[in-house]
Amino acid sequence: MPIDTERDNGTVVARPSGRIDSSNSREFQSELEAALTDSDTALVLSFENVDYISSAGMRVVLLTARGLQRRRAKIALCSMNESIRAVFKISGFDKIVPIHESTAEAVTALGA
Amino acid sequence: MLFLTADIGGEVHQTSHEELTDLVSAVEVLAAADGWADDLTFKVTLVVDEIGQNAVDYAYGNGVGDVEVFVTSCAETLEIEIVDSGEPFDPLTEAPAPDLTSGIEDRPIGGLGVHLTKSLMEDVTYRRESGKNRLKAVTSKLG
Numbered sequence: 001m002p003i004d005t006e007r008d009n010g011t012v013v014a015r016p017s018g019r020i021d022s023s024n025s026r027e028f029q030s031e032l033e034a035a036l037t038d039s040d041t042a043l044v045l046s047f048e049n050v051d052y053i054s055s056a057g058m059r060v061v062l063l064t065a066r067g068l069q070r071r072r073a074k075i076a077l078c079s080m081n082e083s084i085r086a087v088f089k090i091s092g093f094d095k096i097v098p099i100h101e102s103t104a105e106a107v108t109a110l111g112a
Numbered sequence: 113m114l115f116l117t118a119d120i121g122g123e124v125h126q127t128s129h130e131e132l133t134d135l136v137s138a139v140e141v142l143a144a145a146d147g148w149a150d151d152l153t154f155k156v157t158l159v160v161d162e163i164g165q166n167a168v169d170y171a172y173g174n175g176v177g178d179v180e181v182f183v184t185s186c187a188e189t190l191e192i193e194i195v196d197s198g199e200p201f202d203p204l205t206e207a208p209a210p211d212l213t214s215g216i217e218d219r220p221i222g223g224l225g226v227h228l229t230k231s232l233m234e235d236v237t238y239r240r241e242s243g244k245n246r247l248k249a250v251t252s253k254l255g
Contacts, residue, residue: 022132023131054161058221069217083154091210096215096216096219
């Protein structure tokens with residue numbers, strides 16, 4: 001699963017695409033780890049190109065958020081379709097990781 | 113081995129799969145054939161994926177066995193039934209409850225599949241019958 005990444009002043013915007021489930025969650029995790037360097041201070045994980053996520057994919061989001069928090073880096077999620085947004089809310093993830101409507105909104109929130 | 117049996121408009125299709133991903137693809141084919149809305153397809157896929165994965169991972173310990181998935185499309189409702197012949201296990205009462213409130217550092221991940229299924233589907237029931245675990249989830253097709 002290729003993840004598109006953009007980097008601006010220590011903030012990384014990562015855009016995975018397609019489906020994230022138990023069949024590719026390990027790959028999602030390693031691609032995400034590869035996209036980040038220790039000098040990055042913030043990650044915006046955009047779901048604009050993601051159609052589907054299962055609990056296996058959400059586990060990777062949680063582990064990534066945990067890793068970033070441990071080194072005092074920030075994370076925000078954005079641009080989810082309604083079904084993905086519902087799944088994050090039902091799982092209580094919206095209480096531990098901020099979710100924004102758009103990439104621009106997430107970047108602004110992390111920069112503040 | 114996983115089996116998907118689908119009844120759409122009185123026509124029964126049965127397919128078997130080695131992998132859960134193939135099963136999920138088969139659900140998507142049914143969704144297209146039966147004209148499901150995107151959010152309905154998402155829900156059904158998620159339930160088949162999560163509950164099917166749990167059954168594949170836990171129903172037979174280290175052994176092997178069949179997991180059957182039945183999808184029945186009625187006029188207004190859609191039923192998913194996942195069946196295994198493992199030890200009696202009711203995921204609705206025996207699966208560990210998910211932790212939905214701890215912070216990032218302490219949040220374990222687990223039990224989400226059953227929780228998501230209960231939340232997304234209107235009616236979820238378990239029964240043990242003829243040596244089989246049968247978990248049935250029903251939702252309205254109308255959203």
